[in-house]
Amino acid sequence: MEMAVSHSQSEIRGLNNSIYKIALYKITEDRVFFRIFSLVTCIKLLLIPTYYSTDFEVHRNWLAITHSLAVHEWYTSEKSQWTLDYPPLFAWFEYFLSQFAVFIDDEMLKVDNINYTSCNTIVFQRTSVIIADFFLAIGVREIGKVFLDSAERFFILSFLSLANVGLLIVDHVHFQYNGFFLGILLYSLAKVSKFTKKGNVLKGAAWFAILVNLKHIYVYVAPAYAVWLLRWCHKSNLFLRRIIKLGFIVLSVFAFSFWPFRTQMFQVSSRLFPFKRGLLHAYWAANIWALYAAFDKVLSLFWKNRGWLHEDNQAKLTGGLVRMQSFSVLPTPSPLATFIITVLTMLPILWSLFFKPNSAIEKYFLKCLVVCGLSSFIFGWHVHEKAILTSVIPLSVLAAVDSYDARIFIILSSAGTTALFPLLHPTDLTPLKIFLFLFYTILGSAFLIEQYKQCLLKIHEWSYVVILLLLILYQSGVHEFLFGDKLPFLPLAMTSVYCSLGVNYSFLLYYSSNVSPDPAKHK
Incomplete structure (x- = not known):
């Protein structure tokens, strides 16, 4: 009897110790998260008076359109060149913001007030982005619960995601709402990754459908979601029931989003998918097509010197490639060609995701999502440089878990962030760019090196990262x-080409390590 009592007391003490450790971990985790989020929020507040791009006027104009015009005019109005080209749910988001903006400065809600930038307007729009970033905080918190098992790893994830320099400059200087979107993506990923809870998977699918209807760029990672959810249905005896539920949820979200514009679907789709804009954006994204364009330029110069080229149909390398339609020497890819290349690139890892054994399958799903995002970024049509964040932020989760992912993250994040810096073109922002790059790259790398107790990058990879600073x-x-x-576009071209080397290098390493028959990582 005494031995039984002693054994019971020992179990109780063990249970109490476990509860204590969990509670202590929870408190530590919350404190770390709150401190990082508060510090980054203070930085965002300090950035309110800084330079903003034409995207600031774009979103102010969308506030005006959704507030002042009838719903059926939202996607037909051309009173400004900044026409509404986001999906309907984001239009309703702008309408929601306009209900508060009217109390701050109703002049910003007049469609005819082109380039209106009162002090109140600037503060309101900047603050709306900062508040919307609470969704990013929620997403980071939720996905950390699923993939991380220590306070140290959660600290790394919190820093790499919340303090991400790319997000800071794109959202809080240049001006956009990417943190809001990425927060929803992370929250959705956290929910769909929990196969053991049916309600969570359905909730995650619903949030991803909402995300795509907020910003259609997240179609880039939709194939990973589709295969993952199909696997969830396939691994159950309730296949048909689950498919019906998923279909109902997704179709309901799309129907709710597009129903008010059902008679304008051609107009809406032409705004969302402007294929006439050409293969390359005015400022090249750091993908394979930047290398392709640079190679075409070199060939065209050689052809001209030889007297083989009598017409130059392409936009000058040093003059920007706005609405470029054709190359001089190399074949000009069509939208269909880029789509086929992108899909073919994704197929091997999607196949692996569906048939992979259950061991660590949640992490592999996240890896698949990163590969799909990178495939779309590297091979897609008219890709914007900011789309790299769709892969970088989810990869930050994996970087906190695995040393190989951390290696890829350092290279990809450094190259992707540097490719975004030309968005901050005023020269008085140079100290800010250098400080942010050094702060994030050095601290992020140091945290990851300390976590894994090893030098994560090889000598040529560290050299590449150092040269990025010289490029800035x-x-x-x-x-x-x-x-x-002279040569005003040359710095942009150099940045795009050099950064694309890092992005493509990261993609090849990550692709080979996750799609190869042997799942072991290639060290």
Whole structure:
């Protein structure tokens, strides 16, 4: 009897110790998260007076359109060149914001007030982005619960995601709402990854459908979701019932989103998918097509010197490629060609995801999502440079879990962030760019190296990252000092080409390690 009592007391003490450890971990985790989020929020507040791009006027105009015009005019109005080209749910989001904006400065809600930038307007729009970033905080918190098992890993994830320099400059200087979107993506990922809870999977699917109807760029990672959810249905005896439930949820979200515009579907789709804009954006995204365009430029110069090229149909490399329609020497890819290449690139890892054994399958789903995002970014049509964040932020979760993912994250994040810096083109922002790059790259790398107790990058990879800083200096002032007003597009081209080397290198490493027959990582 005494031995039984003693054994019971020992079990109780063990249980109490476990509860204590869990409670202590919870408190530590919450404190770390709150401190990082508060610090980053303070930085965002300090950035309110800084430079903003034309996207600031784009979103102000969308506030005006959704507030001042009838719903049926939202996607037909052309009173401004900044026409509404996001999906309907984001239009309703702008309408929601306009209900508060009217109390701040109703002049910002007049469609005819082109380039209206009162102090109240600036503060309101900047603050709306900061508040919307609470969704990012929620997403990071939720996905951390699913994939991380220690306070140290959660600290790394919190820093890499909440303090991400790419998000800071794109959302809180340049001006957009990417943190809001990525927060929803992370929240959705956290829910669909829990196969053991049917309600969570359905909730995650619903949130992803909402996300796609907020910003259609997340179609990039939809194939990973489709295969993952199909696997969830297939692994159950309730296959048909689950398929019907998923279909009902997704179709309901799309029906709710597009129903008010059902008679304008052609107009809406032409706004969402403007294929006439050409393969490359005015400022090249750091993908395979930047290398393709640069190679075409080199070939065209060689052809001209040989007298083989009599017409130059392409936009000048040093003049920007706005609405480029054709290359001089190389074949010009069509939208269909880029789509086929992208899909073919995704197919191997999607196949692996569906048939992979259950061991660590949630992490593999996240890896598959990152690969799909990178495939779309690298091979897609008219890709914007900001789309790299769709892969970088989910990869930050894996970087906190695995040393190989951490290696890829450092290279990809450094290259992707540097490719975003030309968005901050005023020269007085050079100190800010250098500080942010050094702060995030050095601290992020140091945290990851300390976590895994090893030097994560090889010597040539560290050299590549260091040269990125020199590239930032060149495009921020050295070029103008050397050449004045000549060759204005050269720094942008150099940035795109060099950063694309890092992005494509990261993609090849990550792709080979996750799609190869042997799942072991290639060290």
